[in-house]
Amino acid sequence: MLSADATRLAVWGDPIAHSRSPQLHTAAYALLGLPWTYERRRVSETQFGAALADTTETWRGLSLTMPLKHVAAKAATVLDRAAQLSGAVNTLVPGDAGIRGFNTDVAGLVAAIREQGIERAVHGTVLGAGATATSALLALEALGAREVEIRARRPDAAGHLVALGASLDLHVTAVPLDAPRTHPDARTDPALTIATLPGDAELPASVLDAVVVPGGLLVDVVYGSWPTPLAAAWEGAGGQAVSGLPMLLHQAVRQVRIFTTGDVDEPLPSESVIVASMRRALMED
Structure with missing residues (x-):
């Protein structure tokens, strides 16, 4: 007490x-x-x-x-x-x-995503493999995702996320940031991406082509200047991007x-x- x-x-x-x-x-x-x-x-x-x-x-x-x-x-x-x-x-x-x-970051992220109208995620993508990526993975689990793709500059740095996913009965894969996209277009299969990269990260065109999902939702968990280069590219492709402020x-x-x-x-x-x-x-x- x-x-x-x-x-x-x-x-x-x-x-x-x-x-x-x-x-x-x-x-x-x-x-x-x-x-x-x-x-x-x-x-x-x-x-x-x-x-x-x-x-x-x-x-x-x-x-x-x-x-x-x-x-x-x-x-x-x-x-x-x-x-x-x-x-x-x-x-x-x-x-x-x-x-x-x-x-409380996990529940905060879940609430922020649900505020955008997504109650359940079929699958999810996490950009980055640092500390915040762990909370992002747990948020996707709470939303019911069974498949999660981790995109990182060094996929071998995501081993702890793959192991955590296995302990939660999640199928987690780790690929390079610019790996070809394997999930369908979000206009036919709604997709959720959580970015945990630095807000000022300049991403080459090859990465943007691979990670931006037309029609999908991007939660870019940064609190600084907005939009980030990633968010701007996302919205330019017809997707919806929200910052980390709701989280x-x-x-x-x-x-x-x-x-x-x-x-x-x-x-x-x-x-x-x-x-x-x-x-x-x-x-x-």
């Missing part, structure tokens, strides 16, 4: 000045009538252990961004399923039984649930109103 005096929250990472989490969380707690504070703090991976040990009973919880998600997972006493499978934690909550760790919003909603009740699956009171306020705060930044 958290003390009633536990009113401090923050997002930690390095860099951290760009984080929009304070706007999102502050909007939610204002509507909930909670006098909590939520701040940014620059904490590097080497500083994390000491910073965590220095927290007191006034701390209600932490949001974590890169590069702290894996060290946060190791610091947690109990992990939710998404955190266990991904080895990444973006939410820490102290308690009498220890520190609980959550990965950021919905993962934060689940963090608010955790910080208020401890239950990631229990909706907030008047949650639709709170989500709308958080979305306005995000768009106003």
